[in-house]
Amino acid sequence: MTVFLITCAAMPGLHHDDRHLLVALRPRGATVAPVVWEDRHVDWGAAALCVTRSVWDYAYRRQEFLTTMEWIASETTLWNSLPLRRWNTHKRYLCDLAPVERPNRAHPGPSRRAPAELSSVVESLGWSTVVIKAAVGQ
Numbered sequence: 001m002t003v004f005l006i007t008c009a010a011m012p013g014l015h016h017d018d019r020h021l022l023v024a025l026r027p028r029g030a031t032v033a034p035v036v037w038e039d040r041h042v043d044w045g046a047a048a049l050c051v052t053r054s055v056w057d058y059a060y061r062r063q064e065f066l067t068t069m070e071w072i073a074s075e076t077t078l079w080n081s082l083p084l085r086r087w088n089t090h091k092r093y094l095c096d097l098a099p100v101e102r103p104n105r106a107h108p109g110p111s112r113r114a115p116a117e118l119s120s121v122v123e124s125l126g127w128s129t130v131v132i133k134a135a136v137g138q
Contacts, residue, residue, distance in 0.1 A: 004035040004047040006072075008057040012036050015054040037068050044075040051079045059137045062089055091135050 003025055007014050014022060014034045025032045035042050037055055044050065050072050058065035066086060073082040087093050122130055 001029065001049065002031045002033075002047045004033055004042075004044070004050045006037050006050055006052045007034050007054040009036050009038055010057060011054045018053045021051075021053070037065065037072075044072045047076050049077045049079060052085065056138055058089055059134075062136050065089065089136065091133050091137075094133075 005014060005018060005022060007018070012034060013019075018034075022032050022034070034053075035047075035050075037052075037058075052069075055065065066089065069078065069082055069085045072078050078085075087096075118130070
Protein backbone atom coordinates (compact mmCIF):
# COMPACT_ATOMS: atom_id res chain seq x y z
CA MET A 1 0.00 0.00 0.00
CA THR A 2 1.29 3.45 -0.89
CA VAL A 3 0.61 6.22 1.61
CA PHE A 4 1.33 9.90 1.00
CA LEU A 5 1.81 12.10 4.05
CA ILE A 6 0.78 15.55 2.86
CA THR A 7 3.00 18.39 4.01
CA CYS A 8 3.89 21.94 2.97
CA ALA A 9 6.81 23.32 0.96
CA ALA A 10 8.43 24.71 4.11
CA MET A 11 8.68 21.14 5.51
CA PRO A 12 9.06 18.84 2.49
CA GLY A 13 10.63 16.14 4.66
CA LEU A 14 7.84 16.43 7.27
CA HIS A 15 7.75 17.97 10.71
CA HIS A 16 9.83 15.88 13.11
CA ASP A 17 6.70 14.68 14.94
CA ASP A 18 5.25 13.37 11.67
CA ARG A 19 8.32 11.28 10.95
CA HIS A 20 7.17 8.88 13.69
CA LEU A 21 4.19 7.97 11.51
CA LEU A 22 6.45 7.45 8.52
CA VAL A 23 8.75 5.18 10.54
CA ALA A 24 5.82 3.24 12.05
CA LEU A 25 4.11 2.50 8.72
CA ARG A 26 7.11 1.29 6.72
CA PRO A 27 7.75 -1.91 8.76
CA ARG A 28 4.09 -2.78 8.27
CA GLY A 29 4.62 -3.04 4.52
CA ALA A 30 3.50 0.43 3.48
CA THR A 31 5.39 2.52 0.98
CA VAL A 32 5.26 5.92 2.65
CA ALA A 33 6.37 9.25 1.23
CA PRO A 34 6.00 12.88 2.27
CA VAL A 35 4.38 14.90 -0.52
CA VAL A 36 4.00 18.68 -0.73
CA TRP A 37 0.38 19.67 -1.35
CA GLU A 38 1.35 22.49 -3.73
CA ASP A 39 3.36 20.16 -6.01
CA ARG A 40 1.45 20.07 -9.31
CA HIS A 41 3.46 17.07 -10.55
CA VAL A 42 2.19 14.61 -7.94
CA ASP A 43 0.15 11.66 -9.18
CA TRP A 44 -2.28 11.56 -6.25
CA GLY A 45 -3.96 8.47 -7.67
CA ALA A 46 -0.73 6.52 -7.14
CA ALA A 47 -1.44 6.49 -3.40
CA ALA A 48 -4.04 4.26 -1.78
CA LEU A 49 -4.28 6.78 1.03
CA CYS A 50 -3.29 10.42 1.59
CA VAL A 51 -3.02 11.76 5.14
CA THR A 52 -2.83 15.49 5.76
CA ARG A 53 -0.07 16.28 8.21
CA SER A 54 2.06 19.45 8.23
CA VAL A 55 0.03 21.66 5.90
CA TRP A 56 0.64 24.76 7.98
CA ASP A 57 0.80 27.19 5.08
CA TYR A 58 -2.81 26.57 4.00
CA ALA A 59 -3.90 29.75 5.77
CA TYR A 60 -2.13 31.93 3.23
CA ARG A 61 -4.03 30.31 0.35
CA ARG A 62 -7.01 28.60 1.93
CA GLN A 63 -9.14 28.37 -1.21
CA GLU A 64 -6.25 26.97 -3.26
CA PHE A 65 -5.58 24.44 -0.49
CA LEU A 66 -9.23 23.34 -0.37
CA THR A 67 -9.36 23.05 -4.16
CA THR A 68 -6.26 20.85 -4.03
CA MET A 69 -7.82 18.73 -1.27
CA GLU A 70 -10.92 18.32 -3.46
CA TRP A 71 -8.71 17.12 -6.31
CA ILE A 72 -6.86 14.68 -4.03
CA ALA A 73 -10.15 13.34 -2.64
CA SER A 74 -11.35 12.74 -6.21
CA GLU A 75 -8.20 10.71 -6.98
CA THR A 76 -7.73 8.66 -3.79
CA THR A 77 -8.79 8.30 -0.17
CA LEU A 78 -8.10 11.44 1.84
CA TRP A 79 -7.65 11.35 5.61
CA ASN A 80 -8.72 13.56 7.33
CA SER A 81 -11.79 13.89 5.14
CA LEU A 82 -12.58 16.77 2.82
CA PRO A 83 -15.57 17.93 4.92
CA LEU A 84 -13.32 17.97 7.98
CA ARG A 85 -10.66 19.96 6.08
CA ARG A 86 -13.26 22.55 5.06
CA TRP A 87 -14.62 22.73 8.61
CA ASN A 88 -11.38 23.18 10.50
CA THR A 89 -9.53 25.53 8.15
CA HIS A 90 -11.78 28.40 9.27
CA LYS A 91 -12.03 29.26 12.96
CA ARG A 92 -15.83 29.35 12.84
CA TYR A 93 -15.51 25.70 13.85
CA LEU A 94 -14.83 27.02 17.35
CA CYS A 95 -18.50 28.06 17.46
CA ASP A 96 -19.42 24.39 17.14
CA LEU A 97 -17.40 23.45 20.20
CA ALA A 98 -18.55 23.93 23.76
CA PRO A 99 -18.10 25.83 25.98
CA VAL A 100 -17.06 28.50 23.50
CA GLU A 101 -18.95 31.78 23.52
CA ARG A 102 -20.15 32.75 20.05
CA PRO A 103 -17.62 35.33 18.95
CA ASN A 104 -18.19 38.99 18.37
CA ARG A 105 -16.78 39.58 14.93
CA ALA A 106 -14.96 42.68 13.78
CA HIS A 107 -16.22 43.85 10.40
CA PRO A 108 -13.85 46.43 8.97
CA GLY A 109 -14.93 48.72 6.18
CA PRO A 110 -17.13 51.74 5.62
CA SER A 111 -20.33 49.72 5.10
CA ARG A 112 -20.16 48.16 8.56
CA ARG A 113 -20.94 49.81 11.84
CA ALA A 114 -17.98 51.24 13.71
CA PRO A 115 -16.26 48.61 15.85
CA ALA A 116 -16.61 48.94 19.60
CA GLU A 117 -13.62 49.26 21.87
CA LEU A 118 -12.55 45.78 22.97
CA SER A 119 -12.53 46.79 26.62
CA SER A 120 -16.17 47.94 26.35
CA VAL A 121 -17.26 44.65 24.76
CA VAL A 122 -15.40 42.59 27.36
CA GLU A 123 -16.87 44.59 30.23
CA SER A 124 -20.44 44.55 28.86
CA LEU A 125 -20.35 40.76 28.44
CA GLY A 126 -18.75 40.16 31.82
CA TRP A 127 -15.86 38.23 30.32
CA SER A 128 -12.62 37.73 32.20
CA THR A 129 -10.78 36.03 29.35
CA VAL A 130 -10.70 36.91 25.67
CA VAL A 131 -9.13 34.99 22.79
CA ILE A 132 -8.55 36.91 19.58
CA LYS A 133 -7.81 34.86 16.48
CA ALA A 134 -7.75 35.41 12.77
CA ALA A 135 -10.61 33.57 11.07
CA VAL A 136 -8.11 31.65 8.94
CA GLY A 137 -4.69 31.01 10.45
CA GLN A 138 -2.68 28.79 12.70
